[in-house]
Amino acid sequence: MSVAVAEVKVETQVVIKNPVSKSKRWLPLTLVLAVSYGLVLANFPIDVFKDRDNYLNYVLNSDIILSINASAGLLTLFANEPLWLLLNTLMKQVFEPEQAIRFYIFMSATTFSFLFLRKDPGNIVWLVLFLFVPQIVKNYIIHLRQGVAISIFFIGWTLVGGKKRWMVMMLTPFIHASFFFVLILLVLNKFTTRLRLSGVLRISVFFVAGLLFTLSVGYLAAAVGARQANEYAFSAEGISGLGFIFWLTILFVFIFQGASFIKRYSFEVFVLIFYLCAYFFIEVSGRVFESTLFIVLLAGLTMKGWGKLAFLSSILFYSVFSYALRFDQPWLGFGV
Known part of the structure; x- marks a missing residue:
C-alpha cells in the first residue's frame, strides 16, 4: 500500500515539475x-x-x-x-x-x-x-x-x-477614430453586464444603441470637427445587402448557441447587432465592425457541433465568394 502511494506521489511530482x-x-x-x-x-x-x-x-x-x-x-x-x-x-x-x-x-x-x-x-x-x-x-x-x-x-x-x-x-x-465607438460599446456592454439584464433585454439595449449611433454619428463628427465629417456621407448608398444577410445569419448562429454563450460573448453579439442596425444607413459602421471582427471570429471558433460547422462553412464561403467577385480587379480589389 505504501509503495502504491509513493508511486502516485512520484507521478504527481513529475507532472507538476514539467508542465508544458x-x-x-x-x-x-x-x-x-x-x-x-x-x-x-x-x-x-x-x-x-x-x-x-x-x-x-x-x-x-x-x-x-x-x-x-x-x-x-x-x-x-x-x-x-x-x-x-x-x-x-x-x-x-x-x-x-x-x-x-x-x-x-x-x-x-x-x-x-x-x-x-x-x-x-x-x-x-x-x-x-x-x-x-x-x-x-x-x-x-x-x-x-x-x-x-x-x-x-x-x-x-x-x-x-x-x-x-x-x-x-x-x-x-x-490612432483610428472607429475605436471611440468600440470603447463606447465596451463600456455599455460592461454596464449591462453589471445590471444583470436578461439576454432578451440586453439584446434590446444593444439594438437601441445601434439605432442611436445611426442617427447621431454624423452630427457628432461635425460637432467635434472630426475629419470624417467631410470624408464620409454618413449614408450607405449602393449597398447590395448580401453582407447584411450573411452577418445576420452569423448573429442567429450565435444566439442559437444559448444563454450561456450569449452571456460569455455578449460583446461579440453586441457588435454584430450594432453593425446590422446601421448597415443600410451609414458606411462608417463597417469600419467600426471591422475593428472588432477578429474577436467575433475567435468567439465563433469556441462553438461546438452544428454551430461551429455552420460558422466555419459560412466564413469560408463568404471569403471565397468575396474574392471571386473581385477576381478580375487589380490585386483582388485592393489595388488601383
Whole structure:
C-alpha cells in the first residue's frame, strides 16, 4: 500500500515539475507564421494599392496637420487621431516615407497575427485562413492606420489585465477614430453586464444603441470637427445587402448557441447587432465592425457541433465568394 502511494506521489511530482502548456508548444510555429505574414505583406509593391498616396502624405506632412488641428482647439486636436499624426511625425525623422509604410505594415500585421494565432492553437489552420478574410487582411494592405490601431487594441485585449488593459485600449481612438465607438460599446456592454439584464433585454439595449449611433454619428463628427465629417456621407448608398444577410445569419448562429454563450460573448453579439442596425444607413459602421471582427471570429471558433460547422462553412464561403467577385480587379480589389 505504501509503495502504491509513493508511486502516485512520484507521478504527481513529475507532472507538476514539467508542465508544458499547449500555447508554449505552438509558440515557434505561431512566431514563424506571424513574421512570415508580416514580411509578405510589407514587401508588396508600395504604389499598387489603394490609399497609399494618402499614407505617404501622412508621413511627410503629419507635423503640419498636427499643428493645424492644435490651433483649432483641443477638441479638434483629439478628435483627429493625434497619436497617429505623432507617430508619423516620428517616422519622418527615422525613415523615408516608403520605409515607414513598410514598417507600419510589418509591425502591425506581425503583432496582430501572432496574438491571433496564439489565442486558439488547436484551431491554428482556421486561424491562418481567417488572416486572409478580406475584412481582416485589408487592414494591412489598404487601411493601414486601422491595422495599427487594431494591433494595439489586441495587445490590450489579450496581454494586459485590469486598469492597464483599458489604458492600452484607450490609446486606439487617437490612432483610428472607429475605436471611440468600440470603447463606447465596451463600456455599455460592461454596464449591462453589471445590471444583470436578461439576454432578451440586453439584446434590446444593444439594438437601441445601434439605432442611436445611426442617427447621431454624423452630427457628432461635425460637432467635434472630426475629419470624417467631410470624408464620409454618413449614408450607405449602393449597398447590395448580401453582407447584411450573411452577418445576420452569423448573429442567429450565435444566439442559437444559448444563454450561456450569449452571456460569455455578449460583446461579440453586441457588435454584430450594432453593425446590422446601421448597415443600410451609414458606411462608417463597417469600419467600426471591422475593428472588432477578429474577436467575433475567435468567439465563433469556441462553438461546438452544428454551430461551429455552420460558422466555419459560412466564413469560408463568404471569403471565397468575396474574392471571386473581385477576381478580375487589380490585386483582388485592393489595388488601383
